[in-house]
Amino acid sequence: MHPRPWILFWFFVICCHLYLDYSLYRRWKGWIRGMKTGFAMSRLKMPVVRIWLYEVFLQRQLFSLSVMRWLIHQCIFWGFISLTFLSLTKFILLLLSRISLDAGLHDFFSWGAGYPFTKLWGDFFGLILFAGCAGALARRFVLRPVETAHDQTDTFLTVYLLLMTLSGFMLESLRMALSPSDLDNYAFIGGIFMPARFGIVAGLGTWHAVTWIFHAFSGAAILAYLPHSKLLHSLLAPLVIALNAAEEEGRKDMYWPKTKQYRPIR
Amino acid sequence: MSSPTCCMKNSDSFTKNLTPSQRIEIDACTQCGECLDCCPVQQVTKNPDISPPEKIRMFREFIMATDSLKAKILGAKEIDRKLLEDFTRAVFECTTCGACGQNCTVGINTQRLWPMLRKEMVRRGLGPLGPQKEMPEAIGKTGNPYGKPAEERYSPWFPEDIQVVEKAPVAYYAGCTGAYEAHPMVKGDVLVLHAIGEPFTMLPPEEEVCCGFPLFITGQHDMLEGLVKRLVEAYQARDVKTLVCSCPCCVNIMARDWPLYYGRELPFRIRHITQAVAGAFAAGRLKIERELRERIIYHDPCYLSRGVGIMEEPRDVLKNIPGIELLEFDHNRLESRCCGAGGAARKVYHENAVAMGRLTIDEAVRKKADKLILSCPACYAKVHEAMQDHKTKIPIVDIMELISGLLGKG
Numbered sequence: 001m002h003p004r005p006w007i008l009f010w011f012f013v014i015c016c017h018l019y020l021d022y023s024l025y026r027r028w029k030g031w032i033r034g035m036k037t038g039f040a041m042s043r044l045k046m047p048v049v050r051i052w053l054y055e056v057f058l059q060r061q062l063f064s065l066s067v068m069r070w071l072i073h074q075c076i077f078w079g080f081i082s083l084t085f086l087s088l089t090k091f092i093l094l095l096l097s098r099i100s101l102d103a104g105l106h107d108f109f110s111w112g113a114g115y116p117f118t119k120l121w122g123d124f125f126g127l128i129l130f131a132g133c134a135g136a137l138a139r140r141f142v143l144r145p146v147e148t149a150h151d152q153t154d155t156f157l158t159v160y161l162l163l164m165t166l167s168g169f170m171l172e173s174l175r176m177a178l179s180p181s182d183l184d185n186y187a188f189i190g191g192i193f194m195p196a197r198f199g200i201v202a203g204l205g206t207w208h209a210v211t212w213i214f215h216a217f218s219g220a221a222i223l224a225y226l227p228h229s230k231l232l233h234s235l236l237a238p239l240v241i242a243l244n245a246a247e248e249e250g251r252k253d254m255y256w257p258k259t260k261q262y263r264p265i266r
Numbered sequence: 267m268s269s270p271t272c273c274m275k276n277s278d279s280f281t282k283n284l285t286p287s288q289r290i291e292i293d294a295c296t297q298c299g300e301c302l303d304c305c306p307v308q309q310v311t312k313n314p315d316i317s318p319p320e321k322i323r324m325f326r327e328f329i330m331a332t333d334s335l336k337a338k339i340l341g342a343k344e345i346d347r348k349l350l351e352d353f354t355r356a357v358f359e360c361t362t363c364g365a366c367g368q369n370c371t372v373g374i375n376t377q378r379l380w381p382m383l384r385k386e387m388v389r390r391g392l393g394p395l396g397p398q399k400e401m402p403e404a405i406g407k408t409g410n411p412y413g414k415p416a417e418e419r420y421s422p423w424f425p426e427d428i429q430v431v432e433k434a435p436v437a438y439y440a441g442c443t444g445a446y447e448a449h450p451m452v453k454g455d456v457l458v459l460h461a462i463g464e465p466f467t468m469l470p471p472e473e474e475v476c477c478g479f480p481l482f483i484t485g486q487h488d489m490l491e492g493l494v495k496r497l498v499e500a501y502q503a504r505d506v507k508t509l510v511c512s513c514p515c516c517v518n519i520m521a522r523d524w525p526l527y528y529g530r531e532l533p534f535r536i537r538h539i540t541q542a543v544a545g546a547f548a549a550g551r552l553k554i555e556r557e558l559r560e561r562i563i564y565h566d567p568c569y570l571s572r573g574v575g576i577m578e579e580p581r582d583v584l585k586n587i588p589g590i591e592l593l594e595f596d597h598n599r600l601e602s603r604c605c606g607a608g609g610a611a612r613k614v615y616h617e618n619a620v621a622m623g624r625l626t627i628d629e630a631v632r633k634k635a636d637k638l639i640l641s642c643p644a645c646y647a648k649v650h651e652a653m654q655d656h657k658t659k660i661p662i663v664d665i666m667e668l669i670s671g672l673l674g675k676g
Binding site: 026027030031032033034035055059061062065151230232233236237239240241243244247 | 279281282283284285286287288289290291293294295296297300329333334335369370371372373374375
């Protein structure tokens with residue numbers, strides 16, 4: 001394998017992260033500039049929590065509007081969340097292993113008995129994310145539902161996520177080709193992209209380095225792109241749902257939480 | 267009128283009237299367009315420039331132009347007045363029915379957001395529009411937004427044989443639109459309340475002033491606190507524990523906003539008339555003996571269904587009529603379609619309101635209903651108006667008008 005530009009990568013990650021933090025801080029400053037309204041934690045009661053869980057994780061509202069759109073969105077949501085969780089966990093375990101506080105979990109998941117689990121998790125949720133992005137593009141350009149209003153940035157974001165997922169599978173297959181292991185069978189999608197299948201037998205190290213650079217840097221760039229893209233709704237929608245539900249709870253409307261019943265599936 | 271705006275620059279911040287959660291809502295909109303399909307204004311105008319996502323996109327741009335980092339460093343951009351005027355028209359053309367919020371995939375409460383955007387445009391001197399401007403002065407002088415004399419508030423419709431008591435645990439608030447524009451409706455309310463047999467009180471006509479909803483919905487909030495305190499204290503002085511009202515807009519602002527303007531919890535509870543009447547039927551204090559072999563269709567008012575969640579009580583009341591067949595609109599309960607009367611838009615965008623009202627009439631006729639039943643004075647007045655010069659006709663009846671008619675002898 002060719003050496004990878006780790007220093008440049010971490011520098012890039014830090015820059016993107018700082019930019020994300022700053023952008024969110026700017027937005028936060030803007031939000032709290034509005035009219036002052038009190039928020040009591042005591043409002044976070046069971047109806048609020050229940051509505052939040054239903055809407056954020058099960059996306060009940062979307063389900064009632066369109067089952068197909070709900071399925072696509074659920075694939076993207078769970079795929080994206082699960083892969084982010086995997087990457088973050090691996091990163092945290094790596095840091096903890098440097099100061100011997102990982103309880104051996106880093107080695108366990110990186111090359112021990114937990115390695116198949118990591119592979120299965122990554123490939124399964126990568127496939128889910130890929131299916132979601134492909135479905136979103138197919139819905140947008142093939143099925144063309146009338147209510148869909150979108151601009152080019154929507155397409156860019158979906159293609160961006162699709163390419164990131166694809167590059168992740170390719171990266172895995174190149175690593176498997178360069179350093180085979182008995183546990184590779186667990187990477188059930190990575191096996192499909194094995195370079196030999198595409199007639200690539202030479203220069204695998206270079207392919208691996210290039211793919212790694214694309215995958216790693218585009219992954220980090222999402223941090224900087226998030227506050228300017230529709231990905232922002234992944235942070236704001238749960239916040240809006242929680243705030244509105246808590247406000248209703250505080251106001252004690254006549255029929256809260258019945259007013260949050262959603263329409264039946266059409 | 268609202269605060270003076272003559273010296274305000276177009277580059278002044280746009281967020282002064284929004285709560286933090288409303289600011290987050292504006293950022294959270296993904297412009298997915300799911301709300302277009304359910305917007306009644308879109309249905310009749312087909313104008314995407316005034317659609318909910320477009321309004322949010324425009325307002326977001328105004329915020330960016332005045333509050334972004336670039337604006338802080340290089341100075342806020344002076345926004346083209348034509349653009350601001352276009353936005354004002356778009357936000358005032360909305361009926362604030364809340365269907366977009368009901369369908370919003372990120373949970374934006376648009377029925378609360380639009381009035382605040384209107385308030386901002388009022389602060390900038392761009393709104394309200396047309397006759398809406400006259401409402402604060404009319405309310406200040408006469409207590410109602412129609413500018414009609416207080417002495418005519420009850421006299422044309424109040425049944426002579428019914429007496430109200432000075433003090434009682436139950437009070438009835440007629441509301442301006444009902445009292446001045448929908449007499450059969452408020453007369454029906456009083457007759458049914460009387461038939462329940464429980465004594466009730468009412469404020470004298472000069473004391474029963476506007477609930478504040480027309481001012482709230484048109485962004486003219488300056489007088490609200492005074493009106494609310496005046497009414498709450500008047501009812502409190504009459505030992506009222508339950509305030510009954512038939513106007514969904516009044517009920518909405520009473521239940522949701524009066525505590526905010528009053529500064530604390532109200533000393534009485536708010537009830538829509540259908541809640542009181544459904545309770546009376548359930549308790550056996552009211553019974554309809556006469557049979558009515560008709561197919562009736564009930565229209566859910568936006569501020570009653572999406573606003574405060576009252577959807578089953580009107581149906582429960584109607585089901586107490588022997589022989590009745592209750593039909594439903596394709597879009598009912600939380601999904602109901604605005605009849606065009608909402609948000610004070612009918613005062614300015616009359617053609618839209620009439621077109622929406624006619625869609626309601628047409629669907630009722632298509633479903634072969636004998637009567638269209640309403641439970642809102644604004645709907646009552648507007649749908650009647652929409653039927654004038656319309657090829658399709660159907661008897662339009664208020665729910666309490668129908669019930670009171672059946673309670674009578676013969």
